[in-house]
Amino acid sequence: SSNAQSATSLTVGDYARTPLCIADRPPMTPGQKICSGLFYGQLFVQFAACVCVLMTQNTYYAPSQNPGDTQHLKSTISEGPLKPAGGTCIPGYTMDTEGLGELCIKSELKAQLDSCVPQADPRDDSDQNNGGRRLIENKLDDQQRHKGSMQPRNQTLLLLLLGGVALFCLAWFMLLAKFASAMLWGMLAINVAMMCYMFYLTSNWMLLVIAAVVIVLAYLGRTQIEVAITAMGLASAGLQAAPWTFVVSFAFQMGWLVYAIAFSMASTFVQNSQAVGPDCKLGPSWVASFWMIVCPIFFIFTTLFFKNCILSAVAMSIGCWYFPEETVDVKEETCGSPALYGGKLALTTSSGSVFGASLIMGVVEVVKRHAEHPCWWMDPLACFLKALACALQGTIGGLTRFALIAQLFHGDDLCHMGQIQQELLSRHLPSAVATGFLANVIMNQIAMGLSTSFGFLVWFVLDMREGLGVFQSITAFVVQNADTKENFRNSQLVVVFLTWSMYLGARRPIVTLFWSTVLLAFVDAFDWLFHWLFGCPWGMFESFIISQAMAAMASIIFSYMGCVLEYATDTVFYCMAVESECGRVDARTIKLHDLMQKQLKDEEDATDASRQHQ
Secondary structure (H helix, E strand, C coil), X not given: CHHHHHHHCCCHHHHHHCCCCCCCCCCCCHHHHHHHHHHHHHHHHHHHHHHHHHHCCCEEECCCCCCCCCCHHHHHHHHCCCCCCCCCCCCCEEECCCCCCCXXXXXXXXXXXXXXXXXXXXXXXXXXXXXXXXXXXXXXXXXXXXXXXHHHHCHHHHHHHHHHHHHHHHHHHHHHHHHHHHHHHHHHHHHHHHXXXXXXXXXXXXXXXXXXXXXXXXXXXXXXXHHHHHHHHHHHHHHHCCCHHHHHHHHHHHHHHHHHHHHHHHHHCHHHCEEECCCCCEEECHHHHHHHHHHXXXXXXXXXXXXXXXXXXXXXXXXXXXXXXXXXXXXXXXXXXXXXXXXXXXXXXXXXXXXXXXXXXXXXXXXXXXXXXXXXHHCHHHHHHHHHHHHHHHXXXXXXXXXXXXXXXXXXXXXXXXXXXXXXXHHHCCCHHHHHHHHHHHHHHHHHHHHHHHHHHHHXXXXXXXXXXXXXXXXXXXXXXXXXXXXXXHHHHHHHHHHHHHHHHHHCHHHHHHHHHHHHHHHHHHHHHHHHHHCCCCXXXXXXXXXXXXXXXXXXXXXXXXXXHHHHHHHHHHHHHHHHHCXXXXXXXXXXHHHHHHHHHHHHHHHHHHHHHC
């Protein structure tokens, strides 16, 4: 307790005189211990829930006897209800002949279902009215002539393209130090152009308002944009000087990927854990209900914890690069690697602070997800709510990241370090949070744009290689509907819809990879359906699903690199503030320091002018 009290009595100057505290870090406070226990506790809860879900498996869908019969769906639709596919159940399970026809139920659960007496007479008029529809849904399982035959045939090509993306991402990062200005201004111009184009298609006036706001803010904040460009270039140079940062960060990224895939696979078994409800019908068991309600929230917190672990590795590497005289003690900790030391702190003594920051960012993330939907750009109110959510995320998320960087450097309580870094930034870098958020948004948009473009590249290559004629059909459709302005606008909306679908796949890669795997089992049924309804070329759905999955993989790669650069930029800002507090300027940061001083002077002049006007 005495150490905690002495730590909270330290001032900004005390921390500035010792930028990095490695050898004599203070012990964990009770709050840090509680947060650390909460993190590992919720991990244990997720593991226990997964085990319980697997132990309570009592239903499954039996495989059909004729998986290659492609005429099943056509017969079901044209001739009416058919007989069940006739799947078999393993010993100990019984076929549910009164239900879906292919659902195998454990004998104990079947006995409970048969002996159940409903509390009230249920309405049972759906057997005849919905029989045809239910059989159509059952027969979708039988439409698997090839089960994604396009993917095995092009597996080598897809792996080569994915390897090319990794090399392109590395080259993109290496060139970022020289072409950061072109990338940032170019992305802002593309944003404005896309909003104007979408206004032309949707007549949503809010898009024009947002475009005008972006232009005005870009003009007013041109100094901040220049600062962000310089800081990103400096951060890129620091990361190139510490290559172990990428290895450690990649290890955390792969750890999260394994966790996310395991979580998604466990989620597929939730539907097989059922129980008899009060109405004598099967429904989710209490274990499945607990998983669906609690575990998705824990998933968000755990995902943000992994991201903050990457922040820990990057921050310690940049901090040791920025203050080389403070890195003597690191050599005795983790083989002389600051990145490994930062990762060690994130999992041990600083795990409570890392998880506390994850809780704060997790709340912001939940609010953000409730404020957006896939077609937000068509609703003026949704556009406003998304802008508000982005503003909150930029302010709260930025302050939390700076507080976590300060905690990693010194080891004190996260709340106390939040007050210290707020005072430090307000003295020397008042706009660092807004500038860091700007760099974050731009890097995220570049990553999503490159991933979406890669998805269309894969789609085009598959189209040419397989001879599908998808892009020829799309081009012909656009040309044929160019006779009037209204028809041309509608044809452009189709292109926008395809682009938006590919973008959504890149935006949420884990969800995309999961559903792509599921939908690939039914590609022939969907291809036949799209061909029958819209006249689409056969194979269009399968090629699009494969391309969207590849866009999701590319998104993971680009987002990882953008995340590393974003955290390095934030750390550079914090180190600059510490250096300015001591009255020093490093030769490597002289340009950035001059830009920040110019920005500070402009803000002071604006404040003085405002006071004189009042």
